[in-house]
Amino acid sequence: MSQLKRHIILILLLCSVAVVSLAQVKVAPKSQKDSKMTYNGWSAHADIASPLMGLAVDKSIVTGEAAVDVNLSNRFFPTLEMGYGAVSTQMTNGSTYSATAPFARLGMNFNLLKTKDKEGNMKPHRNYAYLGLRYGISLVDYQLANVPITRGYWDENRLLSWNGKNAYAGWGEVLAGVRVDMAKGFTMGWSIRMKLLLHTSLDEKQTLWYVPGYGNSSGNTFTLNYTLGYTYYTKAERSKLKK
Amino acid sequence: MGVSLYKTVFDAKKEAFVSSPTKEKMTIKGLNNDSILYQEQSLSNFNLPLRALQSTSAFVLQRGVLESDTIVISHENVNQFISLECGCFVYHTIKSTATTTHQIDSLVIENTYVQNVSENHLRIYYRAN
Numbered sequence: 001m002s003q004l005k006r007h008i009i010l011i012l013l014l015c016s017v018a019v020v021s022l023a024q025v026k027v028a029p030k031s032q033k034d035s036k037m038t039y040n041g042w043s044a045h046a047d048i049a050s051p052l053m054g055l056a057v058d059k060s061i062v063t064g065e066a067a068v069d070v071n072l073s074n075r076f077f078p079t080l081e082m083g084y085g086a087v088s089t090q091m092t093n094g095s096t097y098s099a100t101a102p103f104a105r106l107g108m109n110f111n112l113l114k115t116k117d118k119e120g121n122m123k124p125h126r127n128y129a130y131l132g133l134r135y136g137i138s139l140v141d142y143q144l145a146n147v148p149i150t151r152g153y154w155d156e157n158r159l160l161s162w163n164g165k166n167a168y169a170g171w172g173e174v175l176a177g178v179r180v181d182m183a184k185g186f187t188m189g190w191s192i193r194m195k196l197l198l199h200t201s202l203d204e205k206q207t208l209w210y211v212p213g214y215g216n217s218s219g220n221t222f223t224l225n226y227t228l229g230y231t232y233y234t235k236a237e238r239s240k241l242k243k
Numbered sequence: 244m245g246v247s248l249y250k251t252v253f254d255a256k257k258e259a260f261v262s263s264p265t266k267e268k269m270t271i272k273g274l275n276n277d278s279i280l281y282q283e284q285s286l287s288n289f290n291l292p293l294r295a296l297q298s299t300s301a302f303v304l305q306r307g308v309l310e311s312d313t314i315v316i317s318h319e320n321v322n323q324f325i326s327l328e329c330g331c332f333v334y335h336t337i338k339s340t341a342t343t344t345h346q347i348d349s350l351v352i353e354n355t356y357v358q359n360v361s362e363n364h365l366r367i368y369y370r371a372n
Contacts, residue, residue, distance in 0.1 A: 147327075
């Protein structure tokens with residue numbers, strides 16, 4: 001798929017998410033006292049799925065990541081995710097690829113549930129479903145080695161290598177998920193994500209074969225996150241939850 | 244590199260030399276290479292493998308039982324990594340050509356960028372018998 005098509009698809013997805021969130025905002029009747037944005041708490045979570053997938057499915061990939069988000073009016077959840085990934089793999093043709101990289105994603109989750117009751121008062125939210133957007137960036141130290149070039153007729157053979165430090169890759173993500181309060185602020189959640197590589201610092205982006213935090217650079221990737229963590233509610237929010 | 248054969252003949256009606264595609268019985272191999280690419284095959288189009296690690300590729304072409312010609316292709320090579328699974332492809336840019344003229348009249352570069360072997364990159368014009 002061409003770069004242009006990728007960008008168009010991403011923009012359409014971003015627009016659809018924005019439309020959904022705006023539609024939800026319009027549904028609730030406006031109330032003077034609740035019209036301004038309110039801070040309702042924060043949460044911190046660690047992703048369990050990516051390290052487990054690395055252990056269970058592909059031992060050549062090790063990733064760990066954690067996230068913090070802030071609850072604004074129970075509708076908007078600005079989110080920062082940070083992690084570190086390492087990959088080391090060898091193909092049957094002898095080619096090897098290894099990379100290590102810290103990565104970060106910045107974005108927002110949008111609560112899909114109604115945030116106000118029939119009287120226009122803010123509803124407390126222990127559990128919610130959401131759509132989210134992210135922009136991710138990864139600074140990759142990588143080494144691609146022993147890639148063979150062969151021209152059988154001329155009996156030509158050579159092994160090529162590429163390597164680099166602080167090569168960066170940026171990508172966009174569209175995600176959908178749920179967040180559930182299990183007990184006393186201890187929360188879990190899961191999300192599925194579609195990722196689209198937008199740009200890299202390399203002319204030959206294929207040489208960044210695997211980007212920690214994104215995945216295989218040759219196409220769109222889907223990933224699953226399962227998170228466990230803690231959510232802090234403000235005093236006002238806790239009093240609503242007790243009612 | 245895709246190659247097509249042309250033959251130049253004198254058209255009495257037009258009273259001029261004209262060129263048209265031709266099919267010839269060809270035997271083709273790389274210069275200083277014992278392996279034969281095509282042996283006495285009737286060809287109008289064929290592919291020649293350019294060298295991946297050197298900038299000059301030379302081939303010996305024999306039409307029928309006539310004296311053979313040697314063509315020399317000067318080219319630049321660009322290595323492009325595709326993926327870890329597929330490895331690396333080598334693309335070529337033809338810079339110049341040269342040929343002996345026992346049977347061949349001239350060479351014409353049709354497309355300098357050699358990426359797709361199904362395309363035609365070089366025309367070989369043979370003189371009429």
